[in-house]
Amino acid sequence: MKRVKRRYLLLKVEAERMPDEREFLDSVWGAVGKLYGEVGSSLTGLALIEYDAEKNLTIVRTELAALGMVRAALASITSVAGEAAAVHVTAVSGTIKSLHER
Amino acid sequence: MKKTFADLHLRANLKNRESAKRLITKAAELGYSMVAVPLSPEARQEELAWLRATCKEAGVDFVSRVDLRPRSQNEVLRLLRKIRRRFEIVCVSCESKEVARQAAKDRRVDLLSFPALDWRQRFFDRAEAELASGGLAELEVDVKPILALEGRVRVRLLSCLRREVAVAREFHIPIVLSSGAGEMILLRMPREMAALAGLFGLAEAVAAVSRVPADLVRRNRLKLGSGFVAPGIRVVREGSDC
Numbered sequence: 001m002k003r004v005k006r007r008y009l010l011l012k013v014e015a016e017r018m019p020d021e022r023e024f025l026d027s028v029w030g031a032v033g034k035l036y037g038e039v040g041s042s043l044t045g046l047a048l049i050e051y052d053a054e055k056n057l058t059i060v061r062t063e064l065a066a067l068g069m070v071r072a073a074l075a076s077i078t079s080v081a082g083e084a085a086a087v088h089v090t091a092v093s094g095t096i097k098s099l100h101e102r
Numbered sequence: 103m104k105k106t107f108a109d110l111h112l113r114a115n116l117k118n119r120e121s122a123k124r125l126i127t128k129a130a131e132l133g134y135s136m137v138a139v140p141l142s143p144e145a146r147q148e149e150l151a152w153l154r155a156t157c158k159e160a161g162v163d164f165v166s167r168v169d170l171r172p173r174s175q176n177e178v179l180r181l182l183r184k185i186r187r188r189f190e191i192v193c194v195s196c197e198s199k200e201v202a203r204q205a206a207k208d209r210r211v212d213l214l215s216f217p218a219l220d221w222r223q224r225f226f227d228r229a230e231a232e233l234a235s236g237g238l239a240e241l242e243v244d245v246k247p248i249l250a251l252e253g254r255v256r257v258r259l260l261s262c263l264r265r266e267v268a269v270a271r272e273f274h275i276p277i278v279l280s281s282g283a284g285e286m287i288l289l290r291m292p293r294e295m296a297a298l299a300g301l302f303g304l305a306e307a308v309a310a311v312s313r314v315p316a317d318l319v320r321r322n323r324l325k326l327g328s329g330f331v332a333p334g335i336r337v338v339r340e341g342s343d344c
Binding site: 014034035068071072074075076078084085086088089 | 132248249250252286287288289290291293294295297298300301
């Protein structure tokens with residue numbers, strides 16, 4: 001079987017109050033689900049790798065083929081846990097190590 | 103070479119200078135190196151000077167832009183005669199078919215914009231595109247409604263935009279992707295804007311936030327420069343030895 005290519009995205013969350021991990025994840029899945037539905041969401045292979053609210057450091061993983069979908073879904077987030085928020089992708093990499101080096 | 107990203111529709115509220123300054127600074131932080139704030143035709147020189155200074159302080163290139171909301175064909179012509187040489191970008195908000203057609207064929211118009219909420223007022227069809235292909239007008243698409251709307255209304259908007267993008271591609275009309283944001287929370291990075299444009303099938307989305315708006319500004323600055331004579335002709339040197 002062909003190996004699945006993945007990408008790791010370094011995110012920056014902008015909100016008045018930093019959401020907790022569960023709230024953040026709910027809003028990401030909510031945005032992906034709203035834009036692409038359940039079948040589309042299942043193709044993204046989205047997973048939360050790291051979430052540090054204090055350092056505002058978030059890393060998510062996605063399949064390379066769904067990178068555009070995930071970027072659009074993350075950009076479409078306007079609120080997290082009922083509060084205005086924005087999620088910016090600051091870097092994309094093939095390994096977690098290189099993301100940490102940035 | 104590093105790309106120049108431009109947001110030609112940053113809706114800063116000039117009545118609140120602090121928030122306008124924060125919005126421009128945020129745009130610079132997100133990676134834009136060229137921004138335009140829409141002004142009314144009655145904009146004062148003092149407002150332009152303040153914007154220019156604020157953008158310089160934030161490290162972005164300021165582009166003067168005027169948004170026209172004419173109600174008739176004659177008003178389009180009258181307003182264009184009055185303001186064309188005062189602003190680098192002229193955008194016409196087309197709220198009727200008559201205005202849309204006139205704006206599309208007039209070579210003094212740079213951007214055509216259509217209301218996002220009422221799909222019946224989006225007049226960018228094949229006839230409009232054919233007229234625009236003979237002029238210089240480009241289609242402006244704002245990302246803000248995609249972020250602000252939800253459900254059925256957003257579905258309708260995305261479907262309209264998909265159709266317009268296909269028509270624009272057929273007639274070689276360039277598309278400019280702008281934020282249309284008036285609040286910092288609705289500003290997105292250039293590549294995020296491009297990703298959102300993928301939702302309505304804009305394949306050349308990165309160019310729509312970089313090369314296309316930058317070329318438009320460059321072309322108009324050349325035209326407004328003192329040496330411009332006609333398209334393709336400009337004064338290079340003056341004097342008795344020429």
